[in-house]
Amino acid sequence: xxxxxxxxxxxxxxxxxxxxxxxxxxxxxxxxxxxxxxxxxxxxxxxxxxxxxxxxxxxxxxxxxxxxxxxxxxxxxxxxxxxxxxxxxxxxxxxxxxxxxxxxxxxxxxxxxxxxxxxxxxxxxxxxxxxxxxxxxxxxxxxxxxxxxxxxxxxxxxxxxxxxxxxxxxxxxxxxxxxxxxxxxxxxxxxxxxxxxxxxxxxxxxxxxxxxxxxxxxxxxxxxxxxxxxxxxxxxxxxxxxxxxxxxxxxxxxxxxxxxxxxxxxxxxxxxxxxxxxxxxxxxxxxxxxxxxxxxxxxxxxxxxxxxxxxxxxxxxxxxxxxxxxxxxxxxxxxxxxxxxxxxxxxxxxxxxxxxxxxxxxxxxxxxxxxxxxxxxxxxxxxxxxxxxxxxxxxxxxxxxxxxxxxxxxxxxxxxxxxxxxxxxxxxxxxxxxxxxxxxxxxxxxxxxxxxxxxxxxxxxxxxxxxxxxxxxxxxxxxxxxxxxxxxxxxxxxxxxxxxxxxxxxxxxxxxxxxxxxxxxxxxxxxxxxxxxxxxxxxxxxxxxxxxxxxxxxxxxxxxxxxxxxxxxxxxxxxxxxxxxxxxxxxxxxxxxxxxxxxxxxxxxxxxxxxxxxxxxxxxxxxxxxxxxxxxxxxxxxxxxxxxxxxxxxxxxxxxxxxxxx
Numbered sequence: 001x002x003x004x005x006x007x008x009x010x011x012x013x014x015x016x017x018x019x020x021x022x023x024x025x026x027x028x029x030x031x032x033x034x035x036x037x038x039x040x041x042x043x044x045x046x047x048x049x050x051x052x053x054x055x056x057x058x059x060x061x062x063x064x065x066x067x068x069x070x071x072x073x074x075x076x077x078x079x080x081x082x083x084x085x086x087x088x089x090x091x092x093x094x095x096x097x098x099x100x101x102x103x104x105x106x107x108x109x110x111x112x113x114x115x116x117x118x119x120x121x122x123x124x125x126x127x128x129x130x131x132x133x134x135x136x137x138x139x140x141x142x143x144x145x146x147x148x149x150x151x152x153x154x155x156x157x158x159x160x161x162x163x164x165x166x167x168x169x170x171x172x173x174x175x176x177x178x179x180x181x182x183x184x185x186x187x188x189x190x191x192x193x194x195x196x197x198x199x200x201x202x203x204x205x206x207x208x209x210x211x212x213x214x215x216x217x218x219x220x221x222x223x224x225x226x227x228x229x230x231x232x233x234x235x236x237x238x239x240x241x242x243x244x245x246x247x248x249x250x251x252x253x254x255x256x257x258x259x260x261x262x263x264x265x266x267x268x269x270x271x272x273x274x275x276x277x278x279x280x281x282x283x284x285x286x287x288x289x290x291x292x293x294x295x296x297x298x299x300x301x302x303x304x305x306x307x308x309x310x311x312x313x314x315x316x317x318x319x320x321x322x323x324x325x326x327x328x329x330x331x332x333x334x335x336x337x338x339x340x341x342x343x344x345x346x347x348x349x350x351x352x353x354x355x356x357x358x359x360x361x362x363x364x365x366x367x368x369x370x371x372x373x374x375x376x377x378x379x380x381x382x383x384x385x386x387x388x389x390x391x392x393x394x395x396x397x398x399x400x401x402x403x404x405x406x407x408x409x410x411x412x413x414x415x416x417x418x419x420x421x422x423x424x425x426x427x428x429x430x431x432x433x434x435x436x437x438x439x440x441x442x443x444x445x446x447x448x449x450x451x452x453x454x455x456x457x458x459x460x461x462x463x464x465x466x467x468x469x470x471x472x473x474x475x476x477x478x479x480x481x482x483x484x485x486x487x488x489x490x491x492x493x494x495x496x497x498x499x500x501x502x503x504x505x506x507x508x509x510x511x512x513x514x515x516x517x518x519x520x521x522x523x524x525x526x527x528x529x530x531x532x533x534x535x536x537x538x539x540x541x542x543x544x545x546x547x548x549x550x551x552x553x554x555x556x557x558x559x560x561x562x563x564x565x566x567x568x569x570x571x572x573x574x575x576x577x578x579x580x581x582x583x584x585x586x587x588x589x590x591x592x593x594x595x596x597x598x599x600x601x602x603x604x605x606x607x608x609x610x611x612x613x614x615x616x617x618x619x620x621x622x623x624x625x626x627x628x629x630x631x632x633x634x635x636x637x638x639x640x641x642x643x644x645x646x647x648x649x650x651x652x653x654x655x656x657x658x659x660x661x662x
Contacts, residue, residue, distance in 0.1 A: 111176060112305055113382050119310030120383060121392060126317035126469030127375050128400040131211060132368060134466065135437045137404035138411040140360050142344050142430065145351030150405075152352065152361035157401060160580035161365035163572035164537060166393035167544065167553075168371045172380030173389050174556045178481035179374030187547040189643035192624030194485070196536050197374040198478045199617035200529055204373070205474055206508035207524040209298075210517060211435055212467040213290040215460050217268050218439065220290075222456040229263035230447045236266040260444035264436070271598060274516030277523070277606050281515030288513050294468075295502050302472050302479070303498045306382050309472050316469040323462035324403075324410055330455065331413030340416025343426040344408050359587040362580060367530075368404060369397055372537035374477030381480065386560055411437065414445040421448070434522075438463065475501060522597050527610025531588055532617045538581040539621060545574045547644050 114120045141149045175185045180194030221228050228234060232241035242256035265271050274281040301312045331337055351357050370376070380389060412426075418441065419426045429441065446455045479498060483490045490497045512520045544553055550570055558564045595602035625643075632639040 111382070112307060113384055114306055114310055116310070117387070119306070119313065120379060120387075121396060122313040122317040123306070123310060123379055123469065123473065124376070124392065124396045125399055126313045127379070127473035128368065128370055128396060129317075129320070129403050129466065130470040131435075131438075131463060131466050133400070133404045134407045134411070134463070135434060137364060137368070138344065138408040139430075139434075139437060140364050141408055142412070144354075144357040144360050145348040146343070147345040148347035148349050148352055149357065149361065152358045153365060153401075156358070156362045156580065157365045157369075157397070159572055159576045160362060161369045161371075162393065162397045163569060163577050164366075164371040164541065164581075165369045165376065165397050166390065166569070167541070167573060167577075168376035169380045169389040169393050170553075170557050170560070171544065172377035173383045173385070173387060174560055176381045176385075177377075178381065178484040179377050179477060180481040180485040182377060182484075183543075184648040185646050187543045187644050188647050189625050189628050189640075190539065190543040190547070190621070191628070192621035193536055193540055193543070194374070194481055195620040195624065196532070196617045197372065198481055199620065200532055200536065201373055201474045201478045202505065202508065203524060203528050203613065203617065205471065205505040207512050207521045208467065208474070209291060209294055209471055209505070210287070210509055210512040210521055212294050212464055212471070213287050213513070214268055214435070214439060215463040215467070216290040216294060217286060218443065219457065219460040219464065222453060222460060225453065227447045227452055227456055228267075229260040229443060230452075232259050232262075234259075234263075234267075237262050238266075258440070258444055260447065261440045264439045264443070265598060268439070269518045270515045271518055271600075272515075274514065274519070276516060276600050277519050277602070279516065280511065280520070283510060283513050284515065284517070287517070288510075291506065291509060291513060294464075294471075295506050297468065298471055298475065299498060299502045301468070302476060303495045305494065306379070306476070309476065312472070313469050316465040316472075319465045320462045321403075323458050324406065327410050327455070327459065327462075328406065328413070330449070331410055331417070334413060334417035334449070336416045336418075336420025337413035338416060339419055339426055340412035340414065341409060343416070343430070344412035355587070359584060362584045363530075363588070365401075366534070366537075366581075366584065368400055372533045372540065373474060374481055375473040378477045378480035379473070381484075386562075388561060390557075390561055390565075411442065414442055418445050475505070519597055519600060519602070522595060523602070523606055523610050524613070526593055526595060527607065528613040530614070531585060531611075532614040534581055534585040534588070535618050536621075538578055538585060541573065541578045541581065545578070548646070550574050 114123075141153075144152075171182065171186070175182050177185065178194070179197045180191065183191040183194055230243070231237075232243050237259065238257065240255050240257045241259055241262055243259055268287075270281075270284060302309045383389065412430075415426055415429050418429045422429060430437075442459070443456070446452055446459055449455055475498075478501060479494070482497065483494060511517065512524075514520070544550075550573055553573070554565050554570065592607060595606070628643050629636075629639050632642050634642065
């Protein structure tokens with residue numbers, strides 16, 4: 001090509017070997033190439049070398065010259081019309097002038113990056129390793145066959161979880177945008193996915209931080225010589241309270257309630273003052289103060305961006321591992337610990353024939369790694385362009401899975417100790433699930449260890465740090481998405497926007513701070529976010545692999561890393577991972593869980609409410625699709641073609657030159 005193509009220049013007939021303009025879309029000849037030579041021998045491939053035709057919206061064309069516009073944003077005719085041929089390479093030179101083009105350049109140059117690579121890794125690990133690793137994985141593991149469960153878990157991680165994790169990191173790092181605006185560069189009609197992600201993140205923030213408020217309440221209560229959940233002589237205790245750790249000979253009956261359970265249900269949650277979801281009762285002022293303090297810590301950790309949060313995670317991401325190691329050593333030395341480990345790992349091979357086991361394995365690895373919440377897109381967008389995100393994906397996902405496995409030993413050594421003390425089977429002790437496993441069973445075991453105050457303080461500190469960096473990540477997904485979508489409004493007002501977001505999350509959490517707040521937390525966790533985020537990631541995988549194109553995506557990865565993903569990754573992205581997500585989603589919808597918490601059975605209408613809350617986020621996707629087709633001019637076919645064609649160029653940093661990858 002010896003003559004540049006711009007958005008204003010009309011292209012005549014389509015001849016062989018030339019670019020054509022058809023239906024107001026510029027169809028690039030696959031033989032065209034854009035190469036830049038740096039230091040005489042380093043060749044950086046461009047989109048033109050990617051081996052297949054790419055449709056380009058008429059606002060942009062093949063590449064961008066280094067000095068396309070003058071200071072007023074106007075085009076110098078001499079630069080924009082002169083042939084762009086050199087003795088070494090042939091380039092297609094175009095300009096992206098005007099407000100939008102210069103805004104993109106300014107955003108790219110001004111976008112902050114991580115201070116150090118380790119800041120990014122710790123942030124991603126801190127996000128992926130959360131409270132669910134400590135309570136959800138051990139319970140699901142022993143419930144689904146013990147050691148045998150590791151087989152479906154590993155298979156689902158290899159073919160489902162890790163490929164999706166890698167895909168999101170690569171997308172965020174290449175396009176350098178949050179969860180909303182990134183779709184302009186991938187497939188604009190799916191932009192509703194970004195809005196759905198932001199709503200899901202707000203729902204998660206409305207209940208997840210309340211669990212940390214419970215942990216904070218426990219932490220404050222631990223600063224006593226005798227932990228308050230060790231005796232039955234407190235004001236909140238009932239006649240059924242039975243302290244089998246006392247020196248007296250106490251028999252454990254079916255009606256017996258441990259002091260730890262009564263402290264959790266009657267003092268911290270106060271669920272006895274609520275009749276259920278139709279009568280939540282008043283708001284607990286103690287939990288409200290705890291949550292307010294947590295949100296204050298969150299605000300001052302993320303208000304300045306990844307430069308500050310990247311430093312905070314040095315504590316919040318590493319501290320839990322120190323505590324897990326201490327608790328593991330302590331648990332291994334307790335009497336009866338071997339009983340818990342045996343129960344945890346003893347394989348039940350018959351379980352592998354049950355479909356539910358594979359569904360649980362797929363759901364566990366998916367929610368553990370956490371694609372679909374916009375966090376990986378946001379964090380990766382602050383990476384340097386040539387950062388090895390492939391290696392990052394393997395390292396962080398492996399660390400996450402190993403942490404879940406080791407946490408099982410931490411929990412079950414203590415459960416074995418509890419069974420030994422109660423003279424019961426481990427299965428009877430391990431009935432508690434979810435947060436109750438931590439706040440009742442584990443808290444009770446700690447209370448009856450030597451140096452119980454010390455172990456209680458570090459344990460609940462660990463829970464706080466596990467939750468904090470996950471909260472940092474979830475809110476950063478929303479912040480980056482909104483700031484990238486509306487930079488002219490919020491780019492210089494990040495602190496103000498973060499403050500408003502924190503206030504919204506706090507107000508949204510008030511329902512979970514009531515006496516029946518634990519019922520609300522359970523409802524949100526099971527229905528409001530689970531099916532919604534599975535649907536979002538399924539559509540995201542389809543949009544990237546089938547609309548944006550797997551070849552295009554792999555070539556993007558090659559530009560960043562210098563190598564193309566192999567056939568294994570391609571097959572996973574195109575077929576296996578979407579099937580994996582569809583399998584989990586359909587299994588959940590066809591067999592929704594029957595919710596029960598303490599003695600309360602959730603009525604049928606609560607399931608309807610839960611699905612309505614979940615649908616309120618996913619509904620953004622079809623609404624935006626319809627809106628997009630309405631505002632796009634042309635016939636229906638032209639509207640669809642324009643809506644699935646990337647409309648904005650991705651700026652590729654290359655030395656002092658910014659190239660448009662389209």
